[in-house]
Amino acid sequence: MSQYKFLITSSPHIHSGESVQKIMFSVAGALLLPTLAGVYFFGTRALILVITATLAAVATEAIFQKLRGKPVTVWDGSAIVTGMLLALNVTPALPVWMVVVGSVVAIGLGKMIYGGLGMNPFNPALIGRVFLTVTFPVQMTTWINPVDGTTGATPLALMKMQGVPTDYYKLFIGNVGGCLGETSALAVLVGGLYLIYKGYVDWRIPVSYIGTVAVLTFILGKDPIFHILAGGLLLGAFFMATDMVTTPVTKLGRIIFGIGAGIFVVLIRLYGGYPEGVSFSILLMNAFTPIINRLTVPRIYGEVKTR
Amino acid sequence: MLKTFKGGIHPPYNKELTKHKPVEKAKLPQRVVIPMSQHVGAPCEPVVKVGDHVKVGQKIGEAKAFVSAPIHSSVSGKVVAIEPRPHASGAHVMSVVIESDGTDEVYEGVKPPKPLEELTPDEIKNLIREAGIVGMGGAGFPTQVKLSPPADKKIDTIIVNGAECEPYLTADHRLMVERPEDVVLGLRAIMKATGVNRAYIGIEDNKPDAIEAMKEAVKSFSDIEVVPLATKYPQGGEKQLINAVTGREVPSGGLPMDVGVIVDNAGTCAAIANVLKTGMPLIERITTVTGAGVKEPKNLLARIGTPVGELIEQCGGFAGEPGKVIMGGPMMGISQSSLEVPVMKGTSGVLVLQKSEVKTLEPMPCIKCARCVDACPIHLLPTYLGKFAEKGMWDEAEKYHALDCIECGCCAYVCPANIPLTQLIRLAKNRILASKKK
Ligand code: SF4
């Protein structure tokens, strides 16, 4: 009986089986829904964009890690998520090489220079997107109409520039111009709810974020339903404002994060120069995340007020 | 709604292996190794010499300090060695080794005391101390010390911990099903010793038969209430239990008595009952020998000092290739390198995991998913504490309340990045405490 060698480790001796990989692949899986919606409405060019962006993101990460002599960890799935998110956040009319540039920037400048997974303060996909918006302003805002592929404006732009509303049903299903992945509110919702159900997304962020936009637009005399369904709010609220790495770890902090992002979106959409404000609102709140964390440290069990 | 606390986890409980198996008397060991330190507090000093003949229940280790508990022989036979031996903590601890003569002769001094009704509180406390009774849930705090709080701490509530929230373990479960009246007798002795007339018995609702049995046993005592609790780990943690049952919070750095509560384990109550009924000190306990790594998991009534290897043999030996032998449960137990380590007063279980079940998981970077934050029953930020420990930032760790960590293991259990959070925080605690001593 004594011939065995037993493993000695510190407790606990069991593990939930949860892993970074599982989380990332579940997010990627949920992102397939808006991807499929994008492909349905915009055709194969959408598919090509998503695949290219993803491959470019993974390749960038691998190359960076190789160059620095670090172990290559692309199998953790986080680069896949970044690549997909970036593609879902660009116009389906974007030239393919540009999305590759976006992926390289997202992973390189958005993630690897900070030290890789878990270290980046800002959502990498949004870094990529903002870079593209600034560098290729024309291409990034050339929107196309679903199905026929003719150029057109997004519902938010129509509303902002010409005061033309788009009907809710179209917005909900996705038959409107806009970013590849934000066109169908339905697809985003189903994917997001799946992640909430799996426990990979805290409902507090999408609820406080979307709720704030709804309340504020209503108070300011705008149409809240339109503002929720149009543009990238849903995609941002469920998939980007909930990125674990760049959002607060406390529950209260997440609510504050959502409210803050909601306020920024409304400010930008109604008073800013851009018709859309989701990306900036999330990046801005990413910057506040460390402070929010510090200010919302929970009261511990048995903590007694000292002075 | 069932009573519970905030935070915690739902690991697989794996109690089916033994929860319906009646307690069996383990075979009398041929040789016992009885450590002189089985409790929180000062170790005992051996009061026997090599070559001495001892009997069952005879004192072999004297507790000199107030926070300590004497130790008795669990067999009759000859003292063959007094030397440091492997201990469940991983260290070598002074132990008395006794070769059994197989007669199991009881020491003359072991006699039933007066009935409980005639005992004074001080007599009860003295009986408990002399019987070497300590907390049997694992921590091993001397029970009599708990029952003697300083005069300025007014105790108004006794809670019997029957939660048994550690996965796999069913020792308390079987005890409550099979001998509920002993638990109640022990509890009444505690109530009398402390002059408290309100008591609760907290049991997780995954043990409906134990809840039933205990309810039946307390029927005629209006001052004792059985409280079913939500099944959630660590429901049986002292602080969580107090919070669930009374709504009170033990202040940070304080003790249950600071909120007027004394918590005692169900097994401890039964051990007290045993003293009252027979006079026999604490020389045996129920321990669950379980896990996929043993052929036939059982609840065994084992003598203190029995090498765990013998218990495993009595359960049919190993099933498959064993990978880990754990004293206690999978969340807080200690992995062992030797099968020689003896059963102690606080050994609630011996868990054997198969080699295929034990994986060493590669840590990854923290993705700030906050699972650890949500799971921590103390509402700490384990992700921060882990990082501070990794970087040696002990002051920061202390500021973020590392010392309040109860080492329950929830954070490490849930972490998708496999960061050994509990281990890191334990390290931080040790460092902080060490620097305080200076
Ligand atoms: S559970 Fe692990 S990965 Fe998640 S925040 Fe805590 S330490 Fe980081």
Ligand code: SF4
């Ligand atoms: S081990 Fe400590 S930090 Fe981790 S969950 Fe338990 S109490 Fe919290």
